[in-house]
Amino acid sequence: DAGITQSPRHKVTETGTPVTLRCHQTENHRYMYWYRQDPGHGLRLIHYSYGVKDTDKGEVSDGYSVSRSKTEDFLLTLESATSSQTSVYFCAISESLFTGGYGYTFGSGTRLTVV
Amino acid sequence: DQQVKQNSPSLSVQEGRISILNCDYTNSMFDYFLWYKKYPAEGPTFLISISSIKDKNEDGRFTVFLNKSAKHLSLHIVPSQPGDSAVYFCAASSYRNDYKLSFGAGTTVTVRA
Numbered sequence: 001d002a003g004i005t006q007s008p009r010h011k012v013t014e015t016g017t018p019v020t021l022r023c024h025q026t027e028n029h030r031y032m033y034w035y036r037q038d039p040g041h042g043l044r045l046i047h048y049s050y051g052v053k054d055t056d057k058g059e060v061s062d063g064y065s066v067s068r069s070k071t072e073d074f075l076l077t078l079e080s081a082t083s084s085q086t087s088v089y090f091c092a093i094s095e096s097l098f099t100g101g102y103g104y105t106f107g108s109g110t111r112l113t114v115v
Numbered sequence: 116d117q118q119v120k121q122n123s124p125s126l127s128v129q130e131g132r133i134s135i136l137n138c139d140y141t142n143s144m145f146d147y148f149l150w151y152k153k154y155p156a157e158g159p160t161f162l163i164s165i166s167s168i169k170d171k172n173e174d175g176r177f178t179v180f181l182n183k184s185a186k187h188l189s190l191h192i193v194p195s196q197p198g199d200s201a202v203y204f205c206a207a208s209s210y211r212n213d214y215k216l217s218f219g220a221g222t223t224v225t226v227r228a
Contacts, residue, residue: 033215035218039220040124040220041117041220042117042119042121042204042218042219042220042221043159043204043206043216043218044218045215045216045217048215058215090158090159092158097213097214098210098214099147099208099214099216100147100164100214101147101149101164101165101166102149102161102164103147103149103151103161103164103206103208103216104216105161106151106158106159106160107158108156108157108158109156109157109158
């Protein structure tokens, strides 16, 4: 395994509550990403990080924020959860920007249900 | 707007036969194309890739073909095995976007015994 852990693995939360998902890596990789997987859409990039305190928005960033205070941890926060944010969330890491033909290494995912 | 498209949500194939998965893209600036495989309750794992300067890449039972003029790529699995039953995602990246991966919607492959 690449040493990437997501927590929690499953979570049910109520509409309007804040939720934080954690991605922890032991590979010392500089680049980290958050994706969400939804039927009919595949995986879509939410936010990404190129290093500590260096983050930027992806294609579906509305309603989400991220923080990276340490190389190993990348947190995804839903400020006020909505039902449209029910999804499976994947964290990914890469050692370099140029991943060539290898892409990223993904965590096992967090299944989030907003009721 | 989705730049990588997998128009077949599912594929059923008999064990031992060939599985062919298709992927189309709209961005002519993509440099690399990748296939990921995903089992339930697990994250996607890298399967095989191809550079835009090639038209074929082979790795064991898996072969990816790229047709740049048609903006189309396909993944062939020969012979298909029960362990190949999974969701397959096509992905692409471009140096213009810092090689961030764009994914298709996925194709669920079921291999019948």
